[in-house]
Amino acid sequence: MKAEAWIFGICTAFCVLVTPAYWIVTDASEKGGDWTGTSALVMTTLLFGMVTLYLGFHATRMDPRPEDRKDGEIADGAGELGFFPPYSWWPLWCSLALTVIVLGVVMAWWLFVIGAVLGLLALQGWIFEYYRGEHAH
Known part of the structure; x- marks a missing residue:
């Protein structure tokens, strides 16, 4: 899960940089500015941060998966992955x-x-x- 935490962490950092830039470019502080987009970007940043914290928290407390280990082999991930239902009307x-x-x-x-x-x-x-x-x- 460390790889997923890093991906979401990069997205969080991107949103942290883009949100104030968007606010400045659209002049949201002035009357008639775009508060909707700025609010959406702030909420997106917070959601990315929440997922990053969740994945990072659990990545440190669980055993590494085969794809998380540097010495992991493809065969280590073999086995039943779960039940996948067939078609249904x-x-x-x-x-x-x-x-x-x-x-x-x-x-x-x-x-x-x-x-x-x-x-x-x-x-x-x-x-x-x-x-x-x-x-x-």
């Missing part, structure tokens, strides 16, 4: 049900009820898709 049905719900809020309450029922069925199918069918565990 359920997010499509959930989004279509949400579309019907939003249209129901705009147009008619009965359409909202239909969308809510369809949404519950689609959400149930998405949650339990690995308990039945082709990809059951």
Whole structure:
């Protein structure tokens, strides 16, 4: 995680340099200046700094990963990386049900009820898709 902390640290330093320069160039201190961009850059700088501190804090307390060690080999990172789900149609049905719900809020309450029922069925199918069918565990 040290490499990630360094990358975010460099981005933080860049934003620390760019934010006051942007403030000066746009004359945000004068009336009619661009306070929106300056505020966004300040918040971006703070968010980059927060991620840098988090990654740096955890990089010192955890065992180095194979990619963090200088003597690490490619084979050291071999093994199971996790479970990656195959394709799924359920997010499509959930989004279509949400579309019907939003249209129901705009147009008619009965359409909202239909969308809510369809949404519950689609959400149930998405949650339990690995308990039945082709990809059951």
